[in-house]
Amino acid sequence: MDIVHIHSPFTMGETGIEYAKKHKIPVVGTLHSQYKKDFIEHTKSEIISELMLTRIMNIFNKCDELWAVNQKISEIYNSYGTNTMPKVQQNATDLVPFTDLQKIEALRKKYEIKADEKVFLFVGRIDKIKNLDFTVDSLFKLRLKGFKFKMLFVGSGPYEDELKARIKKFGLDPYCTLVGRITDRIELSSYFKLADLFLFPSLYDASSLVQIEAASQKTPSLFIKDAATAATITPDVNGYVAEDDPSLYALKIIEIFKNVKSHQKVCNQAYQDLYKTWDEVTKNVYKNYLKLIKSNQTKQLVAPKQV
Secondary structure, X not given: OOOEXXXXXXXXXXXXXXXXXXXXXXXXXXXXXXXXXXXXXXHOOHHHHHHHHHHHHHHHOOOOEEEEOOHHHHHHHHHHOOOOOOEEOOOOEOOOOOOOHHHHHHHHHHOOOOOOOEEEEEEOOOOHHHOHHHHHHHHHHHHHOOOOEXXXXXXXXXXXXXHXXXXXXXXXXXXXXXXXOXXXXXHHHHHHHHOOEEEOOOOOOOOOHHHHHHHOOOOOEEEEOOOHHHOOOOEOOOEEEEOOOHHHHHHHHHHHOOOHHHHHHHHHHHHHHHOOEHHHHHXXXXXXXXXXXXXXXXXXXXXXXXX
């Protein structure tokens, strides 16, 4: 083995670092979870959270190099206490552009989508941390303004009953559908292709794969301003951001669809800028691995020998 790559600062990550140090090979750590938010959520204590954060950063700082999934996460981890600013190594997807227009038409019939209705999409775990209440509240504001849409929630999770109840509470049943989990990748790509806009107001995610998957089908995403996962886009160029307020999020949606040509330009730019395949990304990863291995070998040659 020439290199170790860890994605966790816990047992598996520590084991990887120990192996790398023992065999004098480099170790890379990828950073993609906002641990401080997790710790505060579960402990409700700033002091305990800081202690836990210090512990995991001591582990990550044993790596020869740290990679973050976007610039915002790099900055967040630097504030956590990394020895150096982590490099950015973005994610990718295995999805390819979906071209079966008959399938898209079949989906429109299945969900009774009218010609004057915009299609919104969420794909992911149906969990409170995904800010799904915010999504429903924003959709309610849209309906109050007479905006016509169909919203599809693709996924499963512990918050399904609560989500259904909130949708019903606001009288959004005719406009929202919980599709369930889709495991077939081609089927999933058809939903991304169907959508006019991907709604992703999560403040928890670091850099979600779903926004890249959406871009693969020329579907831009609407994030919350300053959310970590929004760091990969340029607002109104290859994606959108709105303030952390359901009314303003709804107004942004209305603004987006007022100018069809502008929206189409953003759709195309999302595809051009954000859609990356794993083949593309892994070539860069491999190149960086080789640099680290070579650098480590040079260090081993010049290091003083122990007697």
